[in-house]
Amino acid sequence: MSASLRDVARQAKVSVGTVSNVLNRPEVVAPATLARVKATIAELGFVPNGFARHLRAGFSRTLGLVVPDVANPFFTEVARGVEDAANKRDYAVFLCNSDESALKEDRYVNVLIQQQVRGVLITPSDVKSDRLDLMRERGISVTLLDREIKGKNQCSVSVDDVHGGQIAIEYLTSLGHQEIAWVCGPNSIPQVADRASGVVKAAKVAQASITTIEVSLMNSTGGEEAAKRFLELAKLPTAIFCANDLLALGVMRTLLAHKIRIPDQISLLGYDDINFAPSAAVPLSSIAQPAYQMGVTAADLLLSECEDGDDHRHQQIKFQPQLVERASTRKR
Amino acid sequence: MSASLRDVARQAKVSVGTVSNVLNRPEVVAPATLARVKATIAELGFVPNGFARHLRAGFSRTLGLVVPDVANPFFTEVARGVEDAANKRDYAVFLCNSDESALKEDRYVNVLIQQQVRGVLITPSDVKSDRLDLMRERGISVTLLDREIKGKNQCSVSVDDVHGGQIAIEYLTSLGHQEIAWVCGPNSIPQVADRASGVVKAAKVAQASITTIEVSLMNSTGGEEAAKRFLELAKLPTAIFCANDLLALGVMRTLLAHKIRIPDQISLLGYDDINFAPSAAVPLSSIAQPAYQMGVTAADLLLSECEDGDDHRHQQIKFQPQLVERASTRKR
C-alpha cells in the first residue's frame, strides 16, 4: 500500500529515528543526510500516518464542531469562521449537526471522543447536561458557541441575546408599535429564553403588550406555521418580532400570500441578519450578529486553550448585536 | 487520563483479548463474562481510542467532504445529505471548503490523507489534476460530487448540466424571449461549461441570441457585478439566465434598485432552486437539483465502495434537473 517511515529509512539507508527527526526536528540532522532523506520521502510519496503519530503523541490535530443546523446561514457563517481559523493552525474540523436533539448530540460526542479530537466547539442543546464534563474529563477542551454558562469555568463566545431582544422591542416601540407578536422556538433553547427575557424587559419599560407564538422548528416552515397561528388571533398585533430570520421569512411568505402588506399593515423584524435578508420579498429588518467573527474567535480561543495548556485563562467573550433597518419595518 | 482497554481488562480480571472481543465479537464471549466486562466498561467510562483501533485496522471510519463553498445553500443541502448517510453507518465527516482554489484543495487533500480518511467526496476545482489519483493510490476511495469524468473508472453523482442549460433556454424562448443574457462564472468550472453548452445548443435550435456575462464569484456579490455590466449593454436582452441562484439574487437586488421591474421588463431565471428562492423579492424561477438526495446517494455510493472492496462496480449516477416556475419569469 502506501510507504511507511520504515520504508523511507530502509531506502535512504538511515534509521527510523533519523527519518522521524527529519520530519520533526530537522535542525539536528546533518545537511547531507537531511537532503538525502527528503529526496527519498518525495520519491516514495511518503505522507506520515496521522493515527500512529497521534497515538504516540496522545492527541490529534482535529476539532469537532457541533451546531444545531448548518443549513441555517447563521451557523454556516460561523462554521466558515471556525474552519478558516482551524485551517490556519493546521487543524481539520469534523462537522456535526445536532438538530437540537440530545440523542444525536450524544452520538456525536461519542464519535468525537473516539476520534480523539483535541477540542470541541459546541452549541449544546442542553447546557445542563454532563456531556460537556464527560469530554473534559477525557482531556478534550470544550468551548461554547453562542451559549454561555454563568459561573462555570470554561470558554465561551456568545452574543448578548438579552440585549438583542431588548433593542428589537425598543426599536419597534420607538416606531409606535404597542401590540407586538413574538415568534420563537421552544424556551428550552437558551437563545430563545434570553431574547424573550430582553423582549419582556423592554416591553415593560415601554408598556407594550407582547403575544408569544411558539413553534417547534426554528426554520421557515416553523415561520409558516407561526403566521397561520398569528392570523387566528382575536386582535392582530401591529408588529412581529421573530427569533430568527428563517422564521421571519416563513412568516413573510405566508402573510404576503394572504395579501397582508408588509410593512404597511404589519412590521416584521428578524434576527441574525443572514445574507439573504436584503434580498427578501420585502427586504428584512433584522438584528445582526457577527457570525463569521464569532466562529474565528471561538476557534482561536479553543486552540489557544489546547496549546497553552495550564497557563490558559478561560474567557467569556460576548459580542453585541446590532439593529439593521430595512424595508420590513415602519412607523405606525 | 482516560481508561484504556488494558485498565478494563485488569479491573474485570480478564485478558485484553477478551475485552476486545466484547467490543467487536460479543457472540464469542460467555454471557457471564460479557456482562461483567460490560459493567466494568461502563464503570470506568471507557471509550476505545479510535487511533489505535484504526491504526491496527489500517483504515478509519471517517470521510472527507470537499466542496467549493458550504455557504452556498446548494452545497449545504448536499452536506446535510452526506452527513446523514455517513452517520447512519457510523462514519464521521471532515468538512472542507476549497473556495475553488487549487491551493486550498491541495492542502485539504494532504490533511485528509494524513487523517487516513476512508473515502473522499469531492467537487474538484480541476478535474484533470492528479490529486484524485494521489488519494486513490493511497487506498482512499474517491467519489465525485456534482462533477463527472467521462471514461474514467470512478463513481460520481452529478446532474445533467447540459440538459439543465437546455431546458432553461427552451423555457425562456417558449415564453417568447429571443435576446437572452447568460450570467455565469469562469468557464473552467465544469458546471458552468456544461450549462453553457446546453444554453448554446438550445439557443441555436430556437434561433435566439445569447449574450454572455462572466464574473469571477458565483455568489450574490458576483450577481451585483453582473447586473451592473448588464445595464451597460447597448441593447438590453429581455431575459437573464443565471448559473446559480445566488448570482440571480444579486442580479435581482441590483436591477430592482435601478427601478427595473421583474418580470415585466426583464425575466430572471436562476439555477439550484435554493430554499430562499420562493422568498425572494420576486419569487425566483429556477432549475431545481435534488441536492440533499445527491448527498445521500454520493455518500452511500462511496461507503459501499469502501466496504464492498473488490466486488464494487463503479457507477455514474446522473440526476435530471427540473424547471420550477415562479414569478420572476413571464411571457414577452
Added chain:
DNA sequence: CCAAATATTTGAAACGATTCACTACCGAAG
C-alpha cells in the same frame, strides 16, 4: 469416567510513528 469435540480465554505480535538513552565518530585539549 474418559476421550473427543466444542466453547472460552489467553497473551504476544503487529500497526507506524515518536522518544530517548545510548553508541560512534571527530577534532581539540591536556
Added chain:
DNA sequence: CTTCGGTAGTGAATCGTTTCAAATATTTGG
C-alpha cells in the same frame, strides 16, 4: 596518546487497539 565535548545517528520501547494461534475449560457421547 588519552580524554573530553559535542554532533550525528541508532534502535528498542512505547502508545492502545486487533488478531490469531495456542491454551484451557466445558460439554457431549460412549
